[in-house]
Amino acid sequence: MTTRHRTALLAALGVSGFGAGLVLALPDAPGTPVARAAVAVDACPARADAAGEVFIEGGRFTMGSDTERQEERTAHAVAVSSFFIDRTEVTNAAFAAFVEATGYVTLAERGIGEAGRGRLPDEFLRPGGMVFAPPSEPVGDFTDVSQWWSWVEGASWRHPEGPGSTIEGREHHPVVQVSVEDAYAYAKWAGRALPTEAEWEYAARGGLDGATYTWGDTYDPADTAKANTWQGAFPTTDEATDGAHGTAPAGCYEANGYGLYDMAGNVWEYVQNWWVPGHPAAKASDPLGPTLREALPHGTAIGPQVTVKGGSWLCAPVYCARFRPSARQPQELALGSNHIGFRTVRRTADAAGGRT
């Protein structure tokens, strides 16, 4: 695919969910040495304590941030009812069980089809997904994400980087190349739901109300045990001193205060909220976020967007840097990519409050 085609697609989409994070600083020079031991990610797949769900007792917390990105404002007090949440991101193995039981075919496997006709170049209507492809040369213009994102025909959850790639050996990695409707379908099958942004953020904070990160207020690039992120010059050189280039098996990095893994990094996670930049005047108890009508003006050529949380393996300190609980980003409904997955929740009967 040509750069022109990539640019056309990404322009049509508004490049919203594909790493359009503002650059915090100039990237390190390629090859900048980073002297620290790699995390033994290969030694931790399918850790015994990473399965199942965690009960999150309801409470109040400060959602959003007044000191980080504009879209995270305004910080405000929110009450969340009790719920259960997956300890890890949904894995390829779990998603495979869903597909085997139901015969479900994901949107990436079906293709956008008529839903995008007239709004996207025809080649992008066929089955496929967005795949990160690092450029060979350092990037000077971080606003042109087509330099590292490509539409790859045939990319799907079974083939995250396109035809020829496989999830064999990655059964315990988070499933990727799923759209939000795929995530909803999985959750419904499992008798569960997608978290609201408030639930997700409350859980991600792990009891550290108001902290910048899931582990506290300080970010130390040398401490690569906290999350699967990107080390080195983005997008050319991932030194992977955290032990993983690309996704890591779910549950390899330190859990937060609630025993939840990968609430920062690894893959972005869908929440059920429609996307608007910033927190509107929110209901203070179990907020559901903006309405579809409110989200429509903030959509792209192919419609409104949903919110993703947590950052991914592509977030570097110098780019994106959204491995924080208040960080958020929009994502198109109709597209998957190889850095977005999800986890699910289960609401207790007395805490459902009309949510579904």
Ligand SMILES: [Ca+2]
């Ligand atoms: Ca990494």
